[in-house]
Amino acid sequence: MSDRPRAAVIGGGIAGIAASLNLAQRGIGVILIEREAQLGGNASTVCCKAVGGVCQHCGGCLFRDHLRALERAEGVSVFLQTHVERVERREGRLALLCERAQGEALSFEVPAVILATGFDHISPLAKGPYGYGLLPHVITGRDLEALLQGRGRTACNELPLGKVAFIQCVGSRDEHNGRGYCSQVCCRYALRLARVLQESRPEAEIAFFKMDLQTSGRDMAETWAAARGAFRIVAGMPALLERGAEGKVAFRYEEVLTGRQIRESFDLVVLATGIQPRADAALLAEQFGLNQDPSGFFATAPDGVSTLVPGVFAAGCCQAPRSIAESIAHAHQAAQACVLYLGGRA
Ligand code: SF4
Ligand code: SF4
DSSP: OOSOOOEEEEOOBHHHHHHHHHHHHTTOOEEEEOSSSSSBGGGGGOOOOOBTTBOOOOSHHHHHHHHHHHHHOSSEEEEOSEEEEEEEEETTEEEEEEEEGGGOEEEEEESEEEEOOOEEEOOGGGSGGGOTTTSTTEEEHHHHHHHHHHHGGGGGGGSOOSEEEEEEEESSSBGGGTBOSOOSSHHHHHHHHHHHHHHHOTTOEEEEEESOOOOOSTTHHHHHHHHHHHSEEEEOOEEEEEEOGGGOEEEEEEOTTTOOEEEEEESEEEEEEOEEEOTTHHHHHHHHTOOBOTTSSBOOOTTSSBOSSTTEEEOGGGTSOOOHHHHHHHHHHHHHHHHHHHHHHO
């Protein structure tokens, strides 16, 4: 990097990569700090879910394209296995005192920082009565994704796919857990996975159990309308998952529309767990002097990217739940605000 770095991006997931690329394309030197040994974060775990050769727009390609672009980009210095230990204000600049693997100390002084620290998956154990970890045929969408990524579509042959239940909103829309919000991505995600299962086993009976559906966003209403033709959509949530006969999972639910109590058994149950702020979000907020919203995501001004601390911006899921495509768009917005801020200081 020829000039002094003018911005640091903290977090090397899809939002951090997109923000770094955007800044670099505008000639701004970037320090990209990632605490793990490789870039990618949650987006790197997404496998292709094309069905019948038709793309389901899961965002996996977007991630891989961005990673390749970053490898070619000039002006971005990547620091892996590095995390921020302390932040100081020095004459209007931000000094990031970092630690690398093996205890090596590093420090960077920059006028602006974009936080792109991503999210954690809500633990399926947050819903104890769903029996995750106790009932062998209760898995999460993430588990299914990992199976598909590791073994490809042949993984479907090893799953009991006679009758499958997807249970939505596991840990989200749950005021008791302090997560009254919709995680935004898990409906689409579960639908894509269901189509992959259905392609492998067309005779599989797949049902979705939901308290509510995510209908905002482009094409979402049409997406659910199409899903109603392919799957059974049940307005009702299971109370307690139990071991049923022949290794099945049994549960009772109240059908919202009729008030009927129904008990049903499934060969496989897939829990749609949502998104929550990272475990270290409070620490980062304290280090940078940021506010968090009531759910723990970084609070921003009405533009959605500027925090209340001058020169500090938020991109992607550290600010609110988003898909890969939405995280990229949000990162561009954060980079744009950062550029305007830097321009004002030039
Ligand atoms: S966007 Fe997703 S489903 Fe579409 S081709 Fe890429 S990885 Fe596959
Ligand atoms: S996206 Fe769907 S499954 Fe996820 S919290 Fe929202 S309504 Fe529930």
